Each structure stands twice: as C-alpha cells, then as structure tokens.
Amino acid sequence: METHDLTLxxxxxEPVLEERITRECMQLGATGYTVIEARGRGSRGIxxxxxxxxxxxxxxxxxxxxxxxxxxxxSEKWFPHYAVVVWDTPVRVVRGEKY
Amino acid sequence: METHDLTLxxxxxEPVLEERITRECMQLGATGYTVIEARGRGSRGIxxxxxxxxxxxxxxxxxxxxxxxxxxxxSEKWFPHYAVVVWDTPVRVVRGEKY
Amino acid sequence: METHDLTLxxxxxEPVLEERITRECMQLGATGYTVIEARGRGSRGIxxxxxxxxxxxxxxxxxxxxxxxxxxxxSEKWFPHYAVVVWDTPVRVVRGEKY
Numbered sequence: 176m177e178t179h180d181l182t183l184x185x186x187x188x189e190p191v192l193e194e195r196i197t198r199e200c201m202q203l204g205a206t207g208y209t210v211i212e213a214r215g216r217g218s219r220g221i222x223x224x225x226x227x228x229x230x231x232x233x234x235x236x237x238x239x240x241x242x243x244x245x246x247x248x249x250s251e252k253w254f255p256h257y258a259v260v261v262w263d264t265p266v267r268v269v270r271g272e273k274y
Numbered sequence: 275m276e277t278h279d280l281t282l283x284x285x286x287x288e289p290v291l292e293e294r295i296t297r298e299c300m301q302l303g304a305t306g307y308t309v310i311e312a313r314g315r316g317s318r319g320i321x322x323x324x325x326x327x328x329x330x331x332x333x334x335x336x337x338x339x340x341x342x343x344x345x346x347x348x349s350e351k352w353f354p355h356y357a358v359v360v361w362d363t364p365v366r367v368v369r370g371e372k373y
Numbered sequence: 374m375e376t377h378d379l380t381l382x383x384x385x386x387e388p389v390l391e392e393r394i395t396r397e398c399m400q401l402g403a404t405g406y407t408v409i410e411a412r413g414r415g416s417r418g419i420x421x422x423x424x425x426x427x428x429x430x431x432x433x434x435x436x437x438x439x440x441x442x443x444x445x446x447x448s449e450k451w452f453p454h455y456a457v458v459v460w461d462t463p464v465r466v467v468r469g470e471k472y
Binding site for chain 1 (some may be wrong): 275276277280282296300305306307308309310311335363364365366367368369
C-alpha cells in the first residue's frame, strides 16, 4: 500500500466566495477540492447576505508547498475583506502521487 | 503569514442535540462553530427519533484549554445519556488570534 | 476524562459507491461511519453519472489495524476502478473503548 504525506486544508467561508476560493486554490496548485454545505456562527462573522448563518466548507489535499501558498493567500487577500476561517492538518493519503 | 496551533473538535450527534451542544461549547469558551448535516451508523447508536440515521456533525476550533473543557463535558454529561461521538485533532489555523 | 488514540479515515467517492464502501468498511472492522453529501472536482475525476460533480464524504473512526485494512482495500480494490480519494489522520477520541 503506497501512501503520501500531504496537507489537508479546510476553508469555511460565505457561500458567495466559493467560486473565487476554489479557483484561486486551483491556480495556486491544488488539483481538486470538495465543497460541503454548512451553517455556523463565528467570531469572524461567518454569515451570508441571503441566508443567515449559511456557509460552505471547502477541503483540498495539497503538498506542503501548495499549502503554504494557499495559507499565505488567505492571510493576505481573503482575511482583510471576508469572513473566512482556514486551517490545515497533516494527513496520510492512499496513492497520493497525483497531488 | 501568522498561524496558531489550535484544536479542532468534531462532534457527531443526533440532530435534537444541536442547540444544546453548540450552546454549551460557546459557554465553555468556543467562539464559533460549523454544523453539517450528515447521516450514519454507529456502535453508539447514532440515530434520531424522527429521521432514521440522520445526525449532525459539529466542528469548533478552540484552544487546548477549551478543548479539555468540552471533552470533559462530553465525557461527563453527554455520553451517559446520548449517542454522541467526540474527537479532537491538532490543526494550524491562519490568523487564529481570535480563538 | 478517558480518551483513546484512533485513526479517522475519510473517503471521498461517487455516490453510487456509498453502499459498497460503507459495507466493506464495516466488514473490515469499522463499527460505524458518517456520510456527508458533497460536491467537488478532482484529478481522480470525482464525479457521478447522474449529477455532475456530486460526491459523498465518508468518515469512520477505527483502530490503526482496521485503518491499515481499509487503506489496503482502497489501494487494491477501489483505486483501480473508481474515482476515490482516501486519507487518514490520527485523532483523540473521548471514550473510544467501543471502537
């Protein structure tokens, strides 16, 4: 069984940001992502204009290098303007050679 | 890029417990949470009275101290009465100074 | 507060695989699982025949031994035929003695 050590980035944001965030993640080197509908409450004001409390949860499995790029982008470009929460965690991926 | 080491707590429970669990997490020091609709099956009987197999998945990013409070609460107050699964994992959060 | 170190396995796959994957996880020793509806895009072609881009995200908390069995199964039986992404991460579970 072949495994790879990768980084799982999770992003919680307003639904209106889905297209922008997933596009930028792909531009920064991600090769895929998963989006889940969620709802919530947060100190960063996770909320949307149309449906109170609704948000999205985006996950992407990336290399450490791509992870650093996405976290830097989040810190510099998303945080100053939007209610976004971003975290990463190391994971072990089966047959991760495509990431 | 500023990051903080925090703890991600995940709670899977019956939907009827959402209000209580999220309220208690906030009272114990959490500053936000995300709720996702899920379904499942488990040795702890993850199921609800109204919709078989449906449950919720709550996530909250907290400090280690708050995490210990929530896990202790789960162990002492939720587990004896409800079908709840709780786990935590260390994560790295971008600009986590608000947690 | 009693905790156990377990492995959280996450599987992202086409919806048509839900029954097979959850059944095989249980046969390999898992005692429960959670399924979440998701959508996404990936290098492994995460997509379904009926609804473009829709997929499922399965989570199961297992021992290290069961985790190895599931990852081996994924590597040998799921990957050659299906668009599946599988990863695991160590977690700390409250009162995990049932897993």
